[in-house]
Amino acid sequence: MNRTTSITLAVMLVVATVAVPLAAASVASNGSVQDNTESGNESIEPGEQFAAAVGVQNAEVEGDVSERAFGVRIANAETDETKAAVVAEQYEESEARLAKLEDRLETLNESREAGEISEGRYRGEVAKTTAEMRTIERQAATAETTAAGLPDDVLADRGVDVDSIRALRDRAGDLGGPDTASIARSIAGNDVGQSMGDDRASRGSGAGGNESRTDGNGTSDQRLETSG
Template sequence: MNRTLSITLAAVLVVAMVAVPLAAASVSSSANGQATSDSEAGNESIKPGEQFAAAVGVQNAEIEGDVSERAFGIRIANAETNETKAAVVAAQFNETEARLAELERRLEKLNESREAGDISEGRYRAEVATTVVEMRTLERQAATAETTAAGLPEAVLTERGIDVDSIRTLRDRAGDLGGPETAAIARSIAGNGDERSLGPDSDPNSSIDVGGENRIDEVGVNGADETAAESSEA
């Protein structure tokens, strides 16, 4: 098992080392052309080690975001009544709002540290990219919550204190990604090769595929874990 694990880790490292320079070179050309140009210029001053750490941080944030989105999707899909769905939406809204406020404060502190010269350009860009990826996850979760809330009876929403407009505002806040410069920094490190790329033209509603008409096939979810366990034993 140790030999198999070592081979797997080595393969992952090789793939990551190849992917990092590709991700660094993939910069979106958009209406924010000047911000993107500044991002490219900043990349030239980042050390290879910092670039690698940034790419790894972004990848980890994307994985955690996917897990969080799927968990939210499962709760929504498995909610059997409108009241239960409303409870899930309300809880998700509160959680998303609190987390977004934390990320906005983080970006503010990073910008202050950068201006004061207390942080290297490489570390600044790495932390900004990771933060923006997390904000993108929150945007997609808010979009899913908005869609779900829009399909619930007004009386149920009122009972739970849910305001669809407030959810939409939250989604827009997260979608701002801290402004064009920070979004460009994230694109320069994470790339934008998939349909959920970072930026104002991306579709926040293309996020969570819960499968089926009503409920998640939990056997399918657990099956992935069982397959991984069998591979480990081999």
């Protein structure tokens, strides 16, 4: 790992140590992640709601660290061939991660139907999984943009397929369907999974993120707000 990457990751980890306690404290002071929760949250115990909020926050911080590391690797790549190699590696990692998250959602749904997991824990795990999916969506969008600026022959040599990256982005953007997105919003508000670098004013304000986003992320943000 080069010096630039080490510095970037160190800064992000410092942010994590500050952001997570602040988010947790905000939840504790307000009594819940949001006052206007969607139907079904009445079955969640306060401790489960708190744990879910912290879990989402941790997923967002980890996602930011991963995104920044990818950005540094692209910035440090001196040739098109090296950039294509970074994109190819990122795609493989993201595809494998997304498959695991999709399997996790399926397992959670089966456990819920079988009564093997409490409603509170189910909803908290779904919210955390959704936050992780949003990271993959953003990384895929960045990889797609990077790949679009590289020569076709270089992409082919590295096995990079822009259409496959776009399909991965769309899969992650579906967030497991409208029901999953609705559950995630009920736990952490409309900005669940948003990058820590974006405007997070709505998180912990007592409104639980019910305001519309203004961070300019475009399609992916609108998808989460209108799903369900």
